[in-house]
Amino acid sequence: MSQGGAVLTLLTVIDITAKSAASPYPYKEEVGMSTQTKNDRASWLQGPSAQCTVPPKAVGDPWRLILLGAPGVGKGTQADLLNVRLGACHLSTGDVFRAAKMQEACVLSPAMKAALEYMRRGDLVPDATVWDMVHERKGCLRCDGGFILDGFPRTLSQAASLKSLMESEGLPLTAVVNYELSVSAIVARLSGRRTCQTCKAVYHASERPPKMAGICDRCAGKLFQREDDRPESISIRLEAYDRSTAPLIAFYRKLGLLLPVAATGSPEDICARTISALTAWRARVSAR
Ligand code: AMP
Numbered sequence: 001m002s003q004g005g006a007v008l009t010l011l012t013v014i015d016i017t018a019k020s021a022a023s024p025y026p027y028k029e030e031v032g033m034s035t036q037t038k039n040d041r042a043s044w045l046q047g048p049s050a051q052c053t054v055p056p057k058a059v060g061d062p063w064r065l066i067l068l069g070a071p072g073v074g075k076g077t078q079a080d081l082l083n084v085r086l087g088a089c090h091l092s093t094g095d096v097f098r099a100a101k102m103q104e105a106c107v108l109s110p111a112m113k114a115a116l117e118y119m120r121r122g123d124l125v126p127d128a129t130v131w132d133m134v135h136e137r138k139g140c141l142r143c144d145g146g147f148i149l150d151g152f153p154r155t156l157s158q159a160a161s162l163k164s165l166m167e168s169e170g171l172p173l174t175a176v177v178n179y180e181l182s183v184s185a186i187v188a189r190l191s192g193r194r195t196c197q198t199c200k201a202v203y204h205a206s207e208r209p210p211k212m213a214g215i216c217d218r219c220a221g222k223l224f225q226r227e228d229d230r231p232e233s234i235s236i237r238l239e240a241y242d243r244s245t246a247p248l249i250a251f252y253r254k255l256g257l258l259l260p261v262a263a264t265g266s267p268e269d270i271c272a273r274t275i276s277a278l279t280a281w282r283a284r285v286s287a288r
Contacts, residue, residue, distance in 0.1 A: 039083075044091050044140045045099045056087050056145020063088040063146040063278070064171060066153070068248060069179030071237045072190035072229075073263045074270060077202055078179070079150040081271040086278075088146030093154075095200070096133060097125065122233030124240050127157045134162070141171060155244045159251055175281055176252040177274060179263035183238070190234050194223040208267075 042050040063086045067075040079090040097119050100112055108116070115125040134152060141147055153159040166173060181189075192205040194214075198221030203210050210217050228237060252258040259281055261274050 039089055039145075041089060041091070041095075044089065044137055045096060048137060048139050052089075056089055056143060058144030059087060059146065062144060063148070064141075064166075064174045065147070065278075066149045066173065066176040066252070067179065068176055068245070068252070069263060070181065070183075070186050070241045070245075072186040072193070072234075073179040073181045074189065074267060075150045075179060077267045078177075078271060078274060079148045081267060082148055082274065085271065085275055086146070086148070088148050089140065089143060090150060091137075091140055091147050091152070092150040093130060093134065093152040094119075094150075096137075120227050120233075122228045122236035122240070124154060124244055127155055127161075130154075130158060131161050134158075135165070138165060138169070141166065142169060146174075153248060156247055156251060159248050163255075173257055175259045175278060176248075176257045177278070178249055178252075178258055178260045179270070180260055181263040185264070186238070187234060190229050190237075191231060193226065193229050195226055196221040197224050198222075 039056055040053045042052045063082075065082070065088065067079055069075050076090075076092060076094075079092065082088070083090045097115060100108065101116055101119075105113065111129055115129050118125045130152065153162050189204065189207075192207065194203045194205060194210075195201070196203075196216035196219065199216060199219040201216050201218045201221075202208075203216075203223060210223060214223050215221075216223060227233065249258060259277055261270070261277050263270055265273075
C-alpha cells in the first residue's frame with residue numbers, strides 16, 4: 001500500500017497538536033470489585049512520538065484481538081470493558097480520526113481533511129490513509145500488554161496488510177471476535193448513542209441514559225451525538241459495512257481465527273460472554 005508523503009506529513013501534524021488536547025487520564029475505572037488505572041493510549045491516539053502515561057503491564061501471553069461487527073454493535077464499549085479485564089490496550093482507528101477532528105482545521109493536511117469528510121458522511125476512509133496511520137503506530141501492536149483492535153481492519157486490503165505486518169513482526173493474533181446483532185437492533189443502538197466529548201464514555205438516550213440529561217456521569221463533560229450516528233450517515237455506514245467489512249468474516253474464518261459472540265443484552269453480559277468464549281478458545285488452541 002501507498003506510504004504517501006502527504007498522509008505521513010499530516011499524521012505528524014496530529015502527533016504534535018494532539019498533545020495540547022485536554023485529557024482526563026489517567027483515571028480509575030471500576031468494574032465490579034476490580035479497579036485498574038487506565039492507560040491514556042497516547043502512543044496510539046497521538047502517534048509514535050508520544051509515550052503512554054500508564055503503559056500496559058507486560059504479560060506472558062498477551063491477548064492480541066480484533067473485534068469485528070457492524071457499526072453500533074458495541075465494539076468500542078466491549079473494547080473498553082475487555083481492556084479492564086484483559087489488560088490489552090483498546091486501539092480504535094475511529095478514535096484517531098476523532099482526535100484529529102478536534103484539531104484546528106488549519107493544522108490538518110489536505111489528506112486528513114479529506115479523510116474527515118469521508119468520516120462525516122459515514123463513508124470509509126481510503127485504505128492508503130488508514131494503513132499509513134496504523135503502520136506509523138505499529139509499536140502499539142508490539143506492546144507487551146497486547147491489543148484489542150476496534151474498527152480496523154475494515155476491508156480485505158487492510159486485513160491483508162495487517163496479516164503480512166504481523167507475520168513479519170512474529171506477532172500471532174489470538175482471535176477475531178465477531179459480534180453478531182440484528183440490523184434493527186443496530187439502528188436503534190446507533191441512533192440513541194451519545195458520547196462524552198471529554199472522556200469519550202458512551203451512553204444511550206433510552207437504554208443507558210446518564211443521571212443528568214446531556215451530562216457525563218463520569219467526568220461531567222457534555223454529551224453529543226456523533227455526526228456519523230445521524231440517520232443519513234447510519235445507512236451509508238451499514239452499506240459500507242456490508243460491502244467492505246462483512247467479507248472479513250470469511251477471511252478470518254478461513255484462517256481459523258473467527259470467534260462468533262452474540263451481542264445481545266447489557267454491555268456487562270456481552271463482556272462476560274466474550275471472556276468465557278475467549279477462555280474456552282485459548283484452552284482449545286493450547287490443547288491442540
Ligand atoms: P468507528 O468509530 O470505528 O465507527 O469509525 C468512525 C469512522 O472513521 C468510520 O465511519 C470511517 O469513516 C472512519 N474509519 C475508522 N476506521 C476505519 C478503517 N479501518 N477504514 C476506513 N475508515 C475508517
